[in-house]
Amino acid sequence: MMRIVFPAMGTTVDVTADSDRGIAATRQLFENVEASCSRFLPESELTRINDDPRIRVTLSPRMASVLHAADHARSITDGIVDAGIGSGVLVWGYDRTFAAVADRDEGALPERLPAPQWSIDGSVLTRSADTRIDLGGIAKGWTCDVAVEQGFAAVVSAGGDVRSSDAETTVEVVDPWGAAATTIHLGVGALATSSVSRRRWRVGAQEANHLIDPRTMSPTSSPVLSATAITTTAVEAEAAAKAILLRGADGLAWADRQSWISAALVVWDDGNVYGTTGLELAA
């Protein structure tokens, strides 16, 4: 087995594969998905879609597949994980790569935006005029899933999203203080961690973060600093982790009721770490 780490999609990608070819194919896949799904690249397909004034647009097969994954994520999380929150991300200042996001001292907070509205049918995306798509986390999870399902790699980890076909895979969940919260035996499956403590900035007197709640179209306020979920696919794990974080105190109980979530873990703002009973902690 070979293991390599490279930067892509604004994060670090960690790939374990049994050949150079698998590593190269995985890396190429990440580059291709970033080129089409990044909202920071002016030439990307996503930027073109978001700038397109038409209500209906036809998508490339890859973009359609990622948006179907986003639609699935929205459906299984009862609408709380919504790729249509792009306008909210923009007005709250995350309109460039995080390295260039700056605190804003002007006092006025952004006006409340209407709830996102979009649907996908085949390769046709229909959305309301003020809905912009943000595929950040979903595109990462989707790429991890495809790399493993296509047989390019055994384990792929990208920005907290992990997909594995290796029964021996263990994952160290890192807390917002940089310490290991716990180590989980994942095996074959997927795990994702979502956190609001890493990407934060200030807008007037209010602290902002990258996790926009579609119910308010503003950054979430939650006692959960980070949430981790174990599911079958990385797209579902990403959706589950975000949903738990957005739900706050009720997140873990909600996760426990979902048959598609094997286990979940949260790091509370007082440093305590809680999990559901399905957790398989490594010794």
Add this chain to the structure above:
Amino acid sequence: MILKRLFPTRWAKILAWTGASLAWGTTLIAVASNAAATDAVEQQEAPVAIDPPTTTTIATTTTTTPMPDMPERGLVVVRYTPVPPPPPQVVTRTVVVAGSSGGGGSSSTAAAAPAPAVAAPVKSSGS
């Protein structure tokens, strides 16, 4: 005459009077207990006067929630920190990039870092 026929001996008379006294006592105690229990129930069911609220309080999610809502299948405390840790490592950017058009995302063409020498577990810290 009748009494002598009913209680031919002195001991029979004593036994009869004792039995009658016990029966009376038991009945009295039962009636008293029943009355006390009824009073207690009536007291419990009496409506409690509640003053109407003078101000409206809206519950909001804050960072002071003590712990998660309890899942139906139970909660596992994976780590307990009796002393709250220092503030988390928040990455806050304050650099204004003049005329930035977004920077084009992170470079995918940067050299790949070598794999860890030891087979370390994959890390998941969120983005």
